[in-house]
Amino acid sequence: MTVDDGIRLGIPAGTGAGAGAGEERCRRRWWLRGSKDFDEEIEQLKGPDGNALIPWILMVIGPAGDILSGKVALPWLAGAGLAVFCVLYVATVRTAFAERWRSGPVPFRLLCALAAVTLALAITCGDNFLLLFVLVSLGVGSVAKSRRHLGLMLTPLSAAAGITAGLWHMGFWSTVSLAYGTFLSGLVVSVIITLFHAVAQLKETRQQLARSAVAQERMRFSRDLHDLLGHTLSVIVVKSEAARRIAPRDLDAALTQVADIESVGRQALTEIREAVTGYREGSLSTELDRARSALTASDVDVVVQESGPPLPPQTEALLGWVVREGVTNVIRHSGASAARIELSTAGGRARLTITDNGCGRAAAPATGVTRTGTGLRGLTERLAAAGGSLTSGPAAGGGFRVAAVLPVEDGGTAP
Incomplete structure:
Protein backbone atom coordinates (compact mmCIF):
# COMPACT_ATOMS: atom_id res chain seq x y z
CA MET A 1 0.00 0.00 0.00
CA ARG A 223 4.95 9.61 10.23
CA ASP A 224 2.11 7.36 11.37
CA LEU A 225 3.57 4.46 9.46
CA HIS A 226 6.91 5.00 11.15
CA ASP A 227 5.32 5.21 14.60
CA LEU A 228 3.09 2.23 13.97
CA LEU A 229 5.66 -0.21 12.61
CA GLY A 230 8.97 1.00 14.02
CA HIS A 231 8.33 -0.26 17.54
CA THR A 232 6.68 -3.50 16.40
CA LEU A 233 9.50 -4.45 14.05
CA SER A 234 12.07 -3.61 16.71
CA VAL A 235 10.31 -5.96 19.16
CA ILE A 236 10.20 -8.71 16.53
CA VAL A 237 13.94 -8.30 15.85
CA VAL A 238 14.82 -8.34 19.57
CA LYS A 239 12.72 -11.40 20.29
CA SER A 240 14.09 -13.20 17.23
CA GLU A 241 17.63 -12.56 18.45
CA ALA A 242 16.68 -13.79 21.92
CA ALA A 243 15.13 -16.96 20.47
CA ARG A 244 18.25 -17.62 18.40
CA ARG A 245 20.54 -17.19 21.43
CA ILE A 246 18.63 -19.44 23.83
CA ALA A 247 17.46 -22.11 21.37
CA PRO A 248 20.58 -24.31 21.74
CA ARG A 249 20.27 -24.55 25.53
CA ASP A 250 16.53 -24.01 26.25
CA LEU A 251 14.18 -24.96 23.45
CA ASP A 252 11.01 -24.27 25.47
CA ALA A 253 12.11 -20.70 26.23
CA ALA A 254 12.96 -20.19 22.57
CA LEU A 255 9.54 -21.43 21.56
CA THR A 256 8.02 -18.96 24.02
CA GLN A 257 9.89 -16.13 22.27
CA VAL A 258 8.70 -17.40 18.89
CA ALA A 259 5.11 -17.41 20.19
CA ASP A 260 5.61 -13.82 21.32
CA ILE A 261 6.88 -12.94 17.85
CA GLU A 262 3.75 -14.46 16.34
CA SER A 263 1.56 -12.52 18.75
CA VAL A 264 3.33 -9.25 18.06
CA GLY A 265 3.09 -9.84 14.30
CA ARG A 266 -0.63 -10.55 14.48
CA GLN A 267 -1.17 -7.49 16.62
CA ALA A 268 0.77 -5.35 14.15
CA LEU A 269 -1.34 -6.67 11.29
CA THR A 270 -4.51 -5.83 13.23
CA GLU A 271 -3.26 -2.32 13.97
CA ILE A 272 -2.45 -1.68 10.32
CA ARG A 273 -5.91 -2.80 9.28
CA GLU A 274 -7.53 -0.63 11.93
CA ALA A 275 -5.37 2.34 10.97
CA VAL A 276 -6.35 2.02 7.32
CA THR A 277 -10.04 1.86 8.18
CA GLY A 278 -9.65 4.82 10.55
CA TYR A 279 -10.77 3.16 13.79
CA ARG A 280 -7.50 2.70 15.65
CA GLU A 281 -7.33 4.22 19.14
CA GLY A 282 -4.13 4.03 21.12
CA SER A 283 -4.20 2.54 24.60
CA LEU A 284 -1.57 3.78 27.04
CA SER A 285 -1.88 0.73 29.27
CA THR A 286 -1.36 -1.56 26.28
CA GLU A 287 1.71 0.37 25.21
CA LEU A 288 3.14 0.21 28.74
CA ASP A 289 2.64 -3.57 28.83
CA ARG A 290 4.35 -3.90 25.48
CA ALA A 291 7.17 -1.68 26.69
CA ARG A 292 7.77 -3.92 29.70
CA SER A 293 7.80 -7.01 27.50
CA ALA A 294 10.08 -5.52 24.84
CA LEU A 295 12.57 -4.04 27.31
CA THR A 296 12.69 -7.25 29.34
CA ALA A 297 13.34 -9.28 26.20
CA SER A 298 16.21 -6.90 25.42
CA ASP A 299 17.78 -7.48 28.87
CA VAL A 300 16.86 -3.98 30.00
CA ASP A 301 15.59 -3.60 33.56
CA VAL A 302 12.50 -1.42 33.44
CA VAL A 303 10.59 0.43 36.16
CA VAL A 304 7.14 1.85 35.37
CA GLN A 305 5.66 4.35 37.81
CA GLU A 306 2.15 5.78 37.41
CA SER A 307 0.36 8.34 39.56
CA GLY A 308 -2.70 10.53 39.24
CA PRO A 309 -6.25 10.08 37.95
CA PRO A 310 -7.11 8.28 34.68
CA LEU A 311 -6.44 10.22 31.51
CA PRO A 312 -8.93 11.01 28.73
CA PRO A 313 -8.70 8.85 25.60
CA GLN A 314 -7.10 11.53 23.42
CA THR A 315 -4.33 12.18 25.91
CA GLU A 316 -3.77 8.46 26.41
CA ALA A 317 -3.48 7.98 22.65
CA LEU A 318 -0.82 10.67 22.31
CA LEU A 319 1.17 9.46 25.30
CA GLY A 320 0.89 5.91 23.96
CA TRP A 321 2.73 7.05 20.84
CA VAL A 322 5.40 8.65 23.05
CA VAL A 323 5.87 5.39 24.97
CA ARG A 324 6.08 3.42 21.74
CA GLU A 325 8.68 5.72 20.17
CA GLY A 326 10.69 6.24 23.36
CA VAL A 327 10.97 2.52 24.13
CA THR A 328 11.86 1.76 20.51
CA ASN A 329 14.71 4.25 20.77
CA VAL A 330 15.92 2.71 24.04
CA ILE A 331 16.02 -0.75 22.44
CA ARG A 332 17.58 0.26 19.15
CA HIS A 333 19.96 3.08 20.01
CA SER A 334 20.78 3.48 23.68
CA GLY A 335 22.65 0.31 24.65
CA ALA A 336 21.11 0.79 28.11
CA SER A 337 20.80 -1.78 30.86
CA ALA A 338 18.05 0.03 32.76
CA ALA A 339 15.14 2.30 31.88
CA ARG A 340 12.46 4.15 33.80
CA ILE A 341 9.00 5.26 32.65
CA GLU A 342 7.20 7.79 34.84
CA LEU A 343 3.63 9.00 34.26
CA SER A 344 1.98 11.60 36.49
CA THR A 345 -1.07 13.82 36.26
CA ALA A 346 -1.27 16.96 38.36
CA GLY A 347 -2.15 20.62 37.95
CA GLY A 348 -4.11 20.05 34.77
CA ARG A 349 -1.13 18.50 32.99
CA ALA A 350 -0.02 14.97 32.21
CA ARG A 351 3.74 14.36 32.25
CA LEU A 352 5.44 11.31 30.78
CA THR A 353 9.18 10.80 31.14
CA ILE A 354 11.29 7.98 29.70
CA THR A 355 14.93 7.81 30.83
CA ASP A 356 17.69 5.26 30.38
CA ASN A 357 21.28 4.83 31.47
CA GLY A 358 22.66 4.25 27.98
CA CYS A 359 25.19 6.19 25.96
CA GLY A 360 22.71 8.78 24.69
CA ARG A 361 20.28 7.97 21.89
CA ALA A 362 21.63 9.94 18.93
CA ALA A 363 24.88 11.48 20.01
CA ALA A 364 27.36 11.63 17.20
CA PRO A 365 30.60 9.97 18.36
CA ALA A 366 32.88 12.68 17.04
CA THR A 367 30.92 15.77 18.02
CA GLY A 368 28.67 14.69 20.85
CA VAL A 369 25.84 16.66 19.26
CA THR A 370 22.41 15.14 19.81
CA ARG A 371 20.28 14.76 16.70
CA THR A 372 16.54 14.28 16.70
CA GLY A 373 15.20 11.40 14.63
CA THR A 374 12.14 11.27 12.41
CA GLY A 375 9.95 9.68 15.09
CA LEU A 376 10.72 12.30 17.73
CA ARG A 377 10.19 15.14 15.26
CA GLY A 378 6.80 13.69 14.33
CA LEU A 379 5.83 13.34 17.99
CA THR A 380 6.91 16.92 18.67
CA GLU A 381 4.56 18.12 15.92
CA ARG A 382 1.68 16.01 17.26
CA LEU A 383 2.02 17.20 20.81
CA ALA A 384 2.44 20.81 19.75
CA ALA A 385 -0.82 20.56 17.76
CA ALA A 386 -2.56 19.34 20.95
CA GLY A 387 -1.13 22.20 23.05
CA GLY A 388 1.64 20.12 24.61
CA SER A 389 5.38 19.78 24.19
CA LEU A 390 8.07 17.14 23.78
CA THR A 391 11.68 17.53 24.82
CA SER A 392 14.51 15.07 24.37
CA GLY A 393 18.20 15.02 25.06
CA PRO A 394 20.93 13.73 27.36
CA ALA A 395 19.76 13.09 30.92
CA ALA A 396 21.40 14.87 33.85
CA GLY A 397 22.93 11.70 35.30
CA GLY A 398 23.84 10.22 31.94
CA GLY A 399 21.81 8.36 29.36
CA PHE A 400 18.91 9.80 27.39
CA ARG A 401 15.64 11.42 28.46
CA VAL A 402 12.35 11.98 26.62
CA ALA A 403 9.74 14.12 28.38
CA ALA A 404 6.21 14.81 27.12
CA VAL A 405 3.74 17.28 28.64
CA LEU A 406 0.07 17.50 27.65
CA PRO A 407 -2.73 19.68 29.06
CA VAL A 408 -5.65 17.86 30.69
CA GLU A 409 -8.89 19.62 31.49
CA ASP A 410 -10.62 19.13 34.80
CA GLY A 411 -13.12 16.37 34.65
CA GLY A 412 -10.97 14.11 32.52
CA THR A 413 -11.46 15.61 29.07
CA ALA A 414 -8.70 16.70 26.87
CA PRO A 415 -8.80 20.16 25.32
Whole structure:
Protein backbone atom coordinates (compact mmCIF):
# COMPACT_ATOMS: atom_id res chain seq x y z
CA MET A 1 0.00 0.00 0.00
CA THR A 2 1.50 3.33 -1.04
CA VAL A 3 1.12 6.69 0.66
CA ASP A 4 -1.34 7.83 -2.00
CA ASP A 5 -3.41 4.69 -1.40
CA GLY A 6 -3.62 5.58 2.26
CA ILE A 7 -4.71 9.09 1.42
CA ARG A 8 -7.46 7.92 -0.92
CA LEU A 9 -8.71 5.46 1.68
CA GLY A 10 -9.45 8.44 3.92
CA ILE A 11 -7.15 7.74 6.89
CA PRO A 12 -8.01 10.46 9.42
CA ALA A 13 -5.35 12.95 10.43
CA GLY A 14 -5.46 11.86 14.04
CA THR A 15 -4.90 8.12 13.53
CA GLY A 16 -3.77 6.95 16.93
CA ALA A 17 -4.06 10.48 18.26
CA GLY A 18 -7.79 10.82 18.85
CA ALA A 19 -8.94 12.83 15.86
CA GLY A 20 -12.54 14.04 16.04
CA ALA A 21 -15.25 12.42 13.96
CA GLY A 22 -16.08 15.72 12.27
CA GLU A 23 -12.48 16.25 11.24
CA GLU A 24 -12.33 12.69 9.92
CA ARG A 25 -15.45 13.13 7.81
CA CYS A 26 -14.17 16.42 6.39
CA ARG A 27 -10.85 14.89 5.48
CA ARG A 28 -12.51 11.90 3.84
CA ARG A 29 -14.69 14.11 1.68
CA TRP A 30 -11.61 16.15 0.81
CA TRP A 31 -9.50 13.20 -0.26
CA LEU A 32 -12.29 11.35 -2.04
CA ARG A 33 -12.82 14.41 -4.15
CA GLY A 34 -9.10 14.50 -4.87
CA SER A 35 -6.87 17.17 -6.24
CA LYS A 36 -7.74 16.15 -9.82
CA ASP A 37 -11.06 17.98 -9.56
CA PHE A 38 -9.25 21.19 -8.73
CA ASP A 39 -6.96 20.82 -11.72
CA GLU A 40 -9.96 20.26 -13.98
CA GLU A 41 -11.74 23.33 -12.59
CA ILE A 42 -8.74 25.54 -13.20
CA GLU A 43 -8.33 24.11 -16.70
CA GLN A 44 -11.98 24.80 -17.50
CA LEU A 45 -11.75 28.35 -16.13
CA LYS A 46 -10.39 30.05 -19.26
CA GLY A 47 -9.43 33.68 -19.03
CA PRO A 48 -11.47 36.38 -20.83
CA ASP A 49 -10.38 36.92 -24.43
CA GLY A 50 -12.51 39.91 -25.42
CA ASN A 51 -14.93 37.89 -27.54
CA ALA A 52 -17.82 38.87 -25.27
CA LEU A 53 -17.30 42.55 -26.18
CA ILE A 54 -17.10 42.11 -29.93
CA PRO A 55 -20.90 41.62 -30.48
CA TRP A 56 -21.41 45.14 -29.13
CA ILE A 57 -19.97 46.38 -32.41
CA LEU A 58 -23.51 45.92 -33.78
CA MET A 59 -24.14 49.38 -32.34
CA VAL A 60 -22.53 50.73 -35.54
CA ILE A 61 -25.81 49.80 -37.30
CA GLY A 62 -27.18 53.17 -36.19
CA PRO A 63 -24.35 55.23 -37.72
CA ALA A 64 -24.40 53.02 -40.83
CA GLY A 65 -28.12 53.74 -41.18
CA ASP A 66 -27.39 57.46 -41.07
CA ILE A 67 -24.91 57.03 -43.92
CA LEU A 68 -27.31 55.00 -46.04
CA SER A 69 -30.21 57.39 -45.46
CA GLY A 70 -28.20 60.37 -46.62
CA LYS A 71 -28.08 62.18 -43.28
CA VAL A 72 -24.32 62.55 -43.58
CA ALA A 73 -22.79 65.16 -45.90
CA LEU A 74 -19.81 63.07 -47.04
CA PRO A 75 -21.07 59.47 -46.85
CA TRP A 76 -17.98 57.88 -48.41
CA LEU A 77 -15.69 59.59 -45.87
CA ALA A 78 -18.00 58.73 -42.98
CA GLY A 79 -18.20 55.12 -44.20
CA ALA A 80 -14.41 54.87 -44.36
CA GLY A 81 -14.15 56.34 -40.89
CA LEU A 82 -16.73 53.90 -39.57
CA ALA A 83 -14.82 50.97 -41.09
CA VAL A 84 -11.60 52.18 -39.46
CA PHE A 85 -13.51 52.49 -36.17
CA CYS A 86 -14.66 48.86 -36.37
CA VAL A 87 -11.15 47.59 -37.07
CA LEU A 88 -9.67 49.62 -34.22
CA TYR A 89 -12.41 48.52 -31.80
CA VAL A 90 -11.87 44.81 -32.50
CA ALA A 91 -8.10 45.21 -32.31
CA THR A 92 -8.35 47.10 -29.01
CA VAL A 93 -10.50 44.57 -27.16
CA ARG A 94 -8.55 41.59 -28.52
CA THR A 95 -5.11 42.95 -27.62
CA ALA A 96 -6.40 44.06 -24.21
CA PHE A 97 -6.93 40.38 -23.31
CA ALA A 98 -4.16 38.77 -25.37
CA GLU A 99 -1.31 37.34 -23.28
CA ARG A 100 1.24 38.71 -25.71
CA TRP A 101 -0.01 42.31 -25.87
CA ARG A 102 -2.00 43.15 -22.73
CA SER A 103 0.98 44.12 -20.57
CA GLY A 104 2.51 46.34 -23.26
CA PRO A 105 1.60 49.73 -24.74
CA VAL A 106 -0.21 48.40 -27.83
CA PRO A 107 -3.77 48.24 -26.35
CA PHE A 108 -3.50 51.79 -24.99
CA ARG A 109 -2.24 53.17 -28.29
CA LEU A 110 -5.04 51.46 -30.18
CA LEU A 111 -7.52 52.86 -27.66
CA CYS A 112 -6.19 56.38 -28.20
CA ALA A 113 -6.56 55.97 -31.97
CA LEU A 114 -10.10 54.62 -31.47
CA ALA A 115 -11.01 57.60 -29.31
CA ALA A 116 -9.60 60.05 -31.88
CA VAL A 117 -11.55 58.48 -34.75
CA THR A 118 -14.72 58.44 -32.62
CA LEU A 119 -14.36 62.08 -31.67
CA ALA A 120 -13.82 63.09 -35.31
CA LEU A 121 -16.85 61.11 -36.50
CA ALA A 122 -19.07 62.36 -33.68
CA ILE A 123 -18.17 66.02 -34.25
CA THR A 124 -18.60 65.89 -38.05
CA CYS A 125 -21.58 63.55 -38.27
CA GLY A 126 -23.44 63.72 -34.94
CA ASP A 127 -26.76 61.91 -34.40
CA ASN A 128 -26.23 58.12 -34.06
CA PHE A 129 -22.47 58.51 -34.36
CA LEU A 130 -22.55 59.74 -30.76
CA LEU A 131 -23.28 56.15 -29.70
CA LEU A 132 -19.73 55.23 -30.66
CA PHE A 133 -18.56 56.82 -27.38
CA VAL A 134 -20.17 53.88 -25.56
CA LEU A 135 -18.04 51.42 -27.53
CA VAL A 136 -14.92 53.41 -26.73
CA SER A 137 -15.92 53.20 -23.07
CA LEU A 138 -16.05 49.40 -23.34
CA GLY A 139 -12.51 49.52 -24.68
CA VAL A 140 -11.44 51.71 -21.76
CA GLY A 141 -12.85 49.17 -19.29
CA SER A 142 -10.84 46.47 -21.02
CA VAL A 143 -7.55 48.37 -21.22
CA ALA A 144 -7.50 50.09 -17.81
CA LYS A 145 -5.11 48.31 -15.43
CA SER A 146 -6.26 49.98 -12.21
CA ARG A 147 -9.11 52.02 -10.79
CA ARG A 148 -6.98 55.15 -11.01
CA HIS A 149 -6.29 54.62 -14.70
CA LEU A 150 -9.96 53.82 -15.26
CA GLY A 151 -11.06 57.10 -13.69
CA LEU A 152 -8.46 59.12 -15.56
CA MET A 153 -9.67 57.72 -18.90
CA LEU A 154 -13.42 57.50 -18.34
CA THR A 155 -13.86 61.00 -16.97
CA PRO A 156 -12.54 62.92 -20.02
CA LEU A 157 -14.22 60.45 -22.38
CA SER A 158 -17.61 61.00 -20.73
CA ALA A 159 -17.04 64.74 -20.75
CA ALA A 160 -16.16 64.63 -24.46
CA ALA A 161 -19.34 62.65 -25.16
CA GLY A 162 -21.46 65.18 -23.26
CA ILE A 163 -19.81 68.20 -24.89
CA THR A 164 -20.14 66.73 -28.37
CA ALA A 165 -23.82 65.95 -27.74
CA GLY A 166 -24.27 69.54 -26.56
CA LEU A 167 -22.70 70.88 -29.77
CA TRP A 168 -25.36 69.01 -31.73
CA HIS A 169 -28.11 70.40 -29.48
CA MET A 170 -29.25 66.95 -28.34
CA GLY A 171 -31.05 68.36 -25.34
CA PHE A 172 -30.14 68.31 -21.64
CA TRP A 173 -31.39 64.86 -20.75
CA SER A 174 -30.01 63.24 -23.92
CA THR A 175 -26.63 64.82 -23.23
CA VAL A 176 -26.62 63.68 -19.60
CA SER A 177 -27.77 60.18 -20.56
CA LEU A 178 -25.00 59.83 -23.14
CA ALA A 179 -22.31 61.03 -20.73
CA TYR A 180 -23.63 58.81 -17.92
CA GLY A 181 -24.01 55.78 -20.20
CA THR A 182 -20.48 56.24 -21.50
CA PHE A 183 -19.03 56.36 -17.98
CA LEU A 184 -21.17 53.48 -16.70
CA SER A 185 -20.35 51.16 -19.62
CA GLY A 186 -16.62 51.27 -19.01
CA LEU A 187 -17.09 50.98 -15.26
CA VAL A 188 -19.26 47.86 -15.57
CA VAL A 189 -16.81 46.15 -17.91
CA SER A 190 -13.91 46.92 -15.57
CA VAL A 191 -15.81 45.59 -12.55
CA ILE A 192 -16.75 42.37 -14.34
CA ILE A 193 -13.16 41.77 -15.42
CA THR A 194 -11.90 42.48 -11.91
CA LEU A 195 -14.40 40.04 -10.40
CA PHE A 196 -13.49 37.41 -12.96
CA HIS A 197 -9.80 37.68 -12.12
CA ALA A 198 -10.62 37.57 -8.39
CA VAL A 199 -12.59 34.35 -8.82
CA ALA A 200 -9.78 32.86 -10.90
CA GLN A 201 -7.24 33.75 -8.21
CA LEU A 202 -9.44 32.24 -5.51
CA LYS A 203 -9.77 28.98 -7.41
CA GLU A 204 -6.04 28.90 -8.08
CA THR A 205 -5.41 29.51 -4.39
CA ARG A 206 -7.77 26.67 -3.52
CA GLN A 207 -5.83 24.43 -5.87
CA GLN A 208 -2.57 25.37 -4.15
CA LEU A 209 -4.13 24.72 -0.74
CA ALA A 210 -5.32 21.32 -1.92
CA ARG A 211 -1.84 20.41 -3.10
CA SER A 212 -0.37 21.63 0.17
CA ALA A 213 -2.90 19.58 2.12
CA VAL A 214 -2.03 16.49 0.09
CA ALA A 215 1.67 17.04 0.85
CA GLN A 216 0.91 17.45 4.57
CA GLU A 217 -1.24 14.31 4.54
CA ARG A 218 1.55 12.36 2.93
CA MET A 219 3.92 13.54 5.62
CA ARG A 220 1.40 12.63 8.33
CA PHE A 221 0.83 9.20 6.88
CA SER A 222 4.55 8.47 6.63
CA ARG A 223 4.95 9.61 10.23
CA ASP A 224 2.11 7.36 11.37
CA LEU A 225 3.57 4.46 9.46
CA HIS A 226 6.91 5.00 11.15
CA ASP A 227 5.32 5.21 14.60
CA LEU A 228 3.09 2.23 13.97
CA LEU A 229 5.66 -0.21 12.61
CA GLY A 230 8.97 1.00 14.02
CA HIS A 231 8.33 -0.26 17.54
CA THR A 232 6.68 -3.50 16.40
CA LEU A 233 9.50 -4.45 14.05
CA SER A 234 12.07 -3.61 16.71
CA VAL A 235 10.31 -5.96 19.16
CA ILE A 236 10.20 -8.71 16.53
CA VAL A 237 13.94 -8.30 15.85
CA VAL A 238 14.82 -8.34 19.57
CA LYS A 239 12.72 -11.40 20.29
CA SER A 240 14.09 -13.20 17.23
CA GLU A 241 17.63 -12.56 18.45
CA ALA A 242 16.68 -13.79 21.92
CA ALA A 243 15.13 -16.96 20.47
CA ARG A 244 18.25 -17.62 18.40
CA ARG A 245 20.54 -17.19 21.43
CA ILE A 246 18.63 -19.44 23.83
CA ALA A 247 17.46 -22.11 21.37
CA PRO A 248 20.58 -24.31 21.74
CA ARG A 249 20.27 -24.55 25.53
CA ASP A 250 16.53 -24.01 26.25
CA LEU A 251 14.18 -24.96 23.45
CA ASP A 252 11.01 -24.27 25.47
CA ALA A 253 12.11 -20.70 26.23
CA ALA A 254 12.96 -20.19 22.57
CA LEU A 255 9.54 -21.43 21.56
CA THR A 256 8.02 -18.96 24.02
CA GLN A 257 9.89 -16.13 22.27
CA VAL A 258 8.70 -17.40 18.89
CA ALA A 259 5.11 -17.41 20.19
CA ASP A 260 5.61 -13.82 21.32
CA ILE A 261 6.88 -12.94 17.85
CA GLU A 262 3.75 -14.46 16.34
CA SER A 263 1.56 -12.52 18.75
CA VAL A 264 3.33 -9.25 18.06
CA GLY A 265 3.09 -9.84 14.30
CA ARG A 266 -0.63 -10.55 14.48
CA GLN A 267 -1.17 -7.49 16.62
CA ALA A 268 0.77 -5.35 14.15
CA LEU A 269 -1.34 -6.67 11.29
CA THR A 270 -4.51 -5.83 13.23
CA GLU A 271 -3.26 -2.32 13.97
CA ILE A 272 -2.45 -1.68 10.32
CA ARG A 273 -5.91 -2.80 9.28
CA GLU A 274 -7.53 -0.63 11.93
CA ALA A 275 -5.37 2.34 10.97
CA VAL A 276 -6.35 2.02 7.32
CA THR A 277 -10.04 1.86 8.18
CA GLY A 278 -9.65 4.82 10.55
CA TYR A 279 -10.77 3.16 13.79
CA ARG A 280 -7.50 2.70 15.65
CA GLU A 281 -7.33 4.22 19.14
CA GLY A 282 -4.13 4.03 21.12
CA SER A 283 -4.20 2.54 24.60
CA LEU A 284 -1.57 3.78 27.04
CA SER A 285 -1.88 0.73 29.27
CA THR A 286 -1.36 -1.56 26.28
CA GLU A 287 1.71 0.37 25.21
CA LEU A 288 3.14 0.21 28.74
CA ASP A 289 2.64 -3.57 28.83
CA ARG A 290 4.35 -3.90 25.48
CA ALA A 291 7.17 -1.68 26.69
CA ARG A 292 7.77 -3.92 29.70
CA SER A 293 7.80 -7.01 27.50
CA ALA A 294 10.08 -5.52 24.84
CA LEU A 295 12.57 -4.04 27.31
CA THR A 296 12.69 -7.25 29.34
CA ALA A 297 13.34 -9.28 26.20
CA SER A 298 16.21 -6.90 25.42
CA ASP A 299 17.78 -7.48 28.87
CA VAL A 300 16.86 -3.98 30.00
CA ASP A 301 15.59 -3.60 33.56
CA VAL A 302 12.50 -1.42 33.44
CA VAL A 303 10.59 0.43 36.16
CA VAL A 304 7.14 1.85 35.37
CA GLN A 305 5.66 4.35 37.81
CA GLU A 306 2.15 5.78 37.41
CA SER A 307 0.36 8.34 39.56
CA GLY A 308 -2.70 10.53 39.24
CA PRO A 309 -6.25 10.08 37.95
CA PRO A 310 -7.11 8.28 34.68
CA LEU A 311 -6.44 10.22 31.51
CA PRO A 312 -8.93 11.01 28.73
CA PRO A 313 -8.70 8.85 25.60
CA GLN A 314 -7.10 11.53 23.42
CA THR A 315 -4.33 12.18 25.91
CA GLU A 316 -3.77 8.46 26.41
CA ALA A 317 -3.48 7.98 22.65
CA LEU A 318 -0.82 10.67 22.31
CA LEU A 319 1.17 9.46 25.30
CA GLY A 320 0.89 5.91 23.96
CA TRP A 321 2.73 7.05 20.84
CA VAL A 322 5.40 8.65 23.05
CA VAL A 323 5.87 5.39 24.97
CA ARG A 324 6.08 3.42 21.74
CA GLU A 325 8.68 5.72 20.17
CA GLY A 326 10.69 6.24 23.36
CA VAL A 327 10.97 2.52 24.13
CA THR A 328 11.86 1.76 20.51
CA ASN A 329 14.71 4.25 20.77
CA VAL A 330 15.92 2.71 24.04
CA ILE A 331 16.02 -0.75 22.44
CA ARG A 332 17.58 0.26 19.15
CA HIS A 333 19.96 3.08 20.01
CA SER A 334 20.78 3.48 23.68
CA GLY A 335 22.65 0.31 24.65
CA ALA A 336 21.11 0.79 28.11
CA SER A 337 20.80 -1.78 30.86
CA ALA A 338 18.05 0.03 32.76
CA ALA A 339 15.14 2.30 31.88
CA ARG A 340 12.46 4.15 33.80
CA ILE A 341 9.00 5.26 32.65
CA GLU A 342 7.20 7.79 34.84
CA LEU A 343 3.63 9.00 34.26
CA SER A 344 1.98 11.60 36.49
CA THR A 345 -1.07 13.82 36.26
CA ALA A 346 -1.27 16.96 38.36
CA GLY A 347 -2.15 20.62 37.95
CA GLY A 348 -4.11 20.05 34.77
CA ARG A 349 -1.13 18.50 32.99
CA ALA A 350 -0.02 14.97 32.21
CA ARG A 351 3.74 14.36 32.25
CA LEU A 352 5.44 11.31 30.78
CA THR A 353 9.18 10.80 31.14
CA ILE A 354 11.29 7.98 29.70
CA THR A 355 14.93 7.81 30.83
CA ASP A 356 17.69 5.26 30.38
CA ASN A 357 21.28 4.83 31.47
CA GLY A 358 22.66 4.25 27.98
CA CYS A 359 25.19 6.19 25.96
CA GLY A 360 22.71 8.78 24.69
CA ARG A 361 20.28 7.97 21.89
CA ALA A 362 21.63 9.94 18.93
CA ALA A 363 24.88 11.48 20.01
CA ALA A 364 27.36 11.63 17.20
CA PRO A 365 30.60 9.97 18.36
CA ALA A 366 32.88 12.68 17.04
CA THR A 367 30.92 15.77 18.02
CA GLY A 368 28.67 14.69 20.85
CA VAL A 369 25.84 16.66 19.26
CA THR A 370 22.41 15.14 19.81
CA ARG A 371 20.28 14.76 16.70
CA THR A 372 16.54 14.28 16.70
CA GLY A 373 15.20 11.40 14.63
CA THR A 374 12.14 11.27 12.41
CA GLY A 375 9.95 9.68 15.09
CA LEU A 376 10.72 12.30 17.73
CA ARG A 377 10.19 15.14 15.26
CA GLY A 378 6.80 13.69 14.33
CA LEU A 379 5.83 13.34 17.99
CA THR A 380 6.91 16.92 18.67
CA GLU A 381 4.56 18.12 15.92
CA ARG A 382 1.68 16.01 17.26
CA LEU A 383 2.02 17.20 20.81
CA ALA A 384 2.44 20.81 19.75
CA ALA A 385 -0.82 20.56 17.76
CA ALA A 386 -2.56 19.34 20.95
CA GLY A 387 -1.13 22.20 23.05
CA GLY A 388 1.64 20.12 24.61
CA SER A 389 5.38 19.78 24.19
CA LEU A 390 8.07 17.14 23.78
CA THR A 391 11.68 17.53 24.82
CA SER A 392 14.51 15.07 24.37
CA GLY A 393 18.20 15.02 25.06
CA PRO A 394 20.93 13.73 27.36
CA ALA A 395 19.76 13.09 30.92
CA ALA A 396 21.40 14.87 33.85
CA GLY A 397 22.93 11.70 35.30
CA GLY A 398 23.84 10.22 31.94
CA GLY A 399 21.81 8.36 29.36
CA PHE A 400 18.91 9.80 27.39
CA ARG A 401 15.64 11.42 28.46
CA VAL A 402 12.35 11.98 26.62
CA ALA A 403 9.74 14.12 28.38
CA ALA A 404 6.21 14.81 27.12
CA VAL A 405 3.74 17.28 28.64
CA LEU A 406 0.07 17.50 27.65
CA PRO A 407 -2.73 19.68 29.06
CA VAL A 408 -5.65 17.86 30.69
CA GLU A 409 -8.89 19.62 31.49
CA ASP A 410 -10.62 19.13 34.80
CA GLY A 411 -13.12 16.37 34.65
CA GLY A 412 -10.97 14.11 32.52
CA THR A 413 -11.46 15.61 29.07
CA ALA A 414 -8.70 16.70 26.87
CA PRO A 415 -8.80 20.16 25.32
